[in-house]
Amino acid sequence: MPLGHAAADACLGGGLKRAALHEVFAQPGHETAAAGFAAGLAARLAAGKNLLWIRQDYCALEFGELAATGLLELGLDPARVLLMRAAQAEDALRAALEALRCRALGAVVIELSGNPKCLDLTASRRLTLAAEENGVAALLLRFTARIEPGSAQTRWRVRAAPSPAQEENWGQPRVEAELTRNRQGATGNWVMEWSCDDGCFREPADRGAVVSAAGDGPPPAALEKDRRSVAA
Amino acid sequence: MIAGRSGNAQLVVALDRKASALGLHVGQPLADARAMLPMLRVVAEDAPADAKLLERLADWCDRFTPFLSTDPPRGLLLDVSGASHLFGGEKALLDRIRGELRRQGFAVRGAMASTALAARALARHRDGCVVASGEESKAIAPLPIEALDLDEPTTHAFRRAGLKTIGQAAGRKRAELTARFGARLVYTIDTALARADRPISPRRPLPDYRAERNFAEPVATEDVIRETLLALAGALSELLEKRGEGARRLEAVFFRADGIVRRIAVEAGAPLREPAAMVRLFKEKLSALADPLDPGFGFDLIRLCADRIGRAEALAQQFDSDAARERELGFLVDRLAARFGKDCILALRPRDTHIPEHAYALLPAQHAGAAEHSWKKLRGKGEAPRRPLRSFSRAEPLSLLRSVDGQYRIRWRNTQRLLTRIEGPERIALDWWRSGNSTPARDYYRAEDEDGRRLWLTRDPLSGQWAVQGVFA
Numbered sequence: 001m002p003l004g005h006a007a008a009d010a011c012l013g014g015g016l017k018r019a020a021l022h023e024v025f026a027q028p029g030h031e032t033a034a035a036g037f038a039a040g041l042a043a044r045l046a047a048g049k050n051l052l053w054i055r056q057d058y059c060a061l062e063f064g065e066l067a068a069t070g071l072l073e074l075g076l077d078p079a080r081v082l083l084m085r086a087a088q089a090e091d092a093l094r095a096a097l098e099a100l101r102c103r104a105l106g107a108v109v110i111e112l113s114g115n116p117k118c119l120d121l122t123a124s125r126r127l128t129l130a131a132e133e134n135g136v137a138a139l140l141l142r143f144t145a146r147i148e149p150g151s152a153q154t155r156w157r158v159r160a161a162p163s164p165a166q167e168e169n170w171g172q173p174r175v176e177a178e179l180t181r182n183r184q185g186a187t188g189n190w191v192m193e194w195s196c197d198d199g200c201f202r203e204p205a206d207r208g209a210v211v212s213a214a215g216d217g218p219p220p221a222a223l224e225k226d227r228r229s230v231a232a
Numbered sequence: 233m234i235a236g237r238s239g240n241a242q243l244v245v246a247l248d249r250k251a252s253a254l255g256l257h258v259g260q261p262l263a264d265a266r267a268m269l270p271m272l273r274v275v276a277e278d279a280p281a282d283a284k285l286l287e288r289l290a291d292w293c294d295r296f297t298p299f300l301s302t303d304p305p306r307g308l309l310l311d312v313s314g315a316s317h318l319f320g321g322e323k324a325l326l327d328r329i330r331g332e333l334r335r336q337g338f339a340v341r342g343a344m345a346s347t348a349l350a351a352r353a354l355a356r357h358r359d360g361c362v363v364a365s366g367e368e369s370k371a372i373a374p375l376p377i378e379a380l381d382l383d384e385p386t387t388h389a390f391r392r393a394g395l396k397t398i399g400q401a402a403g404r405k406r407a408e409l410t411a412r413f414g415a416r417l418v419y420t421i422d423t424a425l426a427r428a429d430r431p432i433s434p435r436r437p438l439p440d441y442r443a444e445r446n447f448a449e450p451v452a453t454e455d456v457i458r459e460t461l462l463a464l465a466g467a468l469s470e471l472l473e474k475r476g477e478g479a480r481r482l483e484a485v486f487f488r489a490d491g492i493v494r495r496i497a498v499e500a501g502a503p504l505r506e507p508a509a510m511v512r513l514f515k516e517k518l519s520a521l522a523d524p525l526d527p528g529f530g531f532d533l534i535r536l537c538a539d540r541i542g543r544a545e546a547l548a549q550q551f552d553s554d555a556a557r558e559r560e561l562g563f564l565v566d567r568l569a570a571r572f573g574k575d576c577i578l579a580l581r582p583r584d585t586h587i588p589e590h591a592y593a594l595l596p597a598q599h600a601g602a603a604e605h606s607w608k609k610l611r612g613k614g615e616a617p618r619r620p621l622r623s624f625s626r627a628e629p630l631s632l633l634r635s636v637d638g639q640y641r642i643r644w645r646n647t648q649r650l651l652t653r654i655e656g657p658e659r660i661a662l663d664w665w666r667s668g669n670s671t672p673a674r675d676y677y678r679a680e681d682e683d684g685r686r687l688w689l690t691r692d693p694l695s696g697q698w699a700v701q702g703v704f705a
Contacts, residue, residue, distance in 0.1 A: 029647075030685065032622050036705020039621065050561055064622030064702055068580035068592035072607050073617030074705060078580040079607070082597055084568065085576045095568055104560040162652065162684035163616075170616035170655070173705045174684060194705070197613055 004200030020153035033160035045137035046106025055111035089116035100130035107137040124150035155181035236277030291493035353379035368426035373399025439537030443467035450530025464536035465507035478503025478544030487533035501598035503542035516570040620702030627699035649681040
């Protein structure tokens, strides 16, 4: 499923795999930007099917509850979104596994805070398997979390990006998304704009130059490779 | 002997057999009883505990018929119409109930008749008798007038008039009785003699459909319980299918051999009929119970009830992919609701108000139904969102400072940030036409900090206090 952002899609080999687990890490203080990015990914991956957003109670207390009007303004259809409240991370993961087996869903977003013990390699692999088997996209949205080994197809680190300066219109929501892991190819770092009208990501109009070219930075890639061998 | 208070007097409330043989009687002042028998052992009455015990006994009796009610302080009324043949006839059923209660350590009296009142009168005075339909008058007539449980003055008046048995009272002209005691009494006598009927009102609403299985040997293993539930669900499903119906609520009732009854209910968003789906919901519910189902010495009866019946389409008609998807999604919601509680899985529905906090509702997805209003986008084409993606249930206070060079800084959650732009106000008047509260309009601002984070700020018009209401994506 292409994101709409040309450079990122090229790096991902045409787009994100739907039947897979993708992880979105929020940089500290940029939780909502990451949530917006995840909402965008989920909307793209769900492709018109329903979306289940599972969130840990703590996340809503600390970072605010997901707002239906906010989703609507982002161009998602709130009628197609189900929200699940989970008291504990265990509950969230269990519900996610159950939901990933339901082919009527397009995507499941699992919003967790910190590094819960129950989200280990096995749990992450289970999510991947369930997503692959049923073709339902799994998105782990992580707040204030350390990166740990996991079986995700892609991993993103997201922060908000400033709007274009000196402009009357605020412009569309903008994030700086760093692809730190990509099982299929190179990694990269781009500023993306979510187009609320078209429901896709795109390159910001005012800045043709991306923050850094795709595939740079051997150290993180090497790190990732190490992690992968741990995971294997 | 048990004593309790009635007004200012301590009265004898209940006696054991030995005490009554010694000449004590219920209603006697405690002081008199003590005078007669100084070594009397007196226990204080505990009415709430008695009521609780009676409820527990009623739960236990539920296994014979769900159509039962308690008759406080110490009676139970069971409507066994159409149920007695399951237990080998009326006499056998009555003996079984009496026998099993006696084995649990209770002193029991019981009788069976066509009306509740007749059965009650007989139980008090002719324990163990079963009166065939049509023979009530013969059986009831010789009973003393007290058997009707009338109030004290009425009973007394009958005695004064020389009418000692129900038969004598019933023999009087109806007009006389009505004139003297009112129409209610005539009705009472009629019910006692089964000339009129007053149905009992059951403790719980009766289920629309039910299926149950008895076990000669109590069962305790999970496998058997699951198999039984599946078989019962199959039986219910057949009943439902005949009428093209499905159930939105299912209740499994587990009767433990030692008398404890456990009820576990699951709900479905759409009328449900497939046995496998029903069992699946119970499996989710049972595995998530805070206090797990404890079989103790085993269950000797398991019952499955179906409620909230609705039309259900036959499965064969649902090859249509949209409908099938809808159905599958509904079932996922049911499973999640069974496991985590129905308030955990929510649907978003628009509301007809412009107040930002109330613009939408989070409703339990099982019962949310169709939206009554449509979603209204505030953003124009090409514009940034005008409502935040995440909002705080309570706005978080914030201090806004303006430095000498005209820049704004905010302090929120112990960090200072420089605002690069701020836009507003968007003035939102509250619903002054409702409830008559005179809360003034509130101002909302969009702001962006140096890192590109966009906040939604509000300012209280009275205090001038700033707060963060939400954060944009």
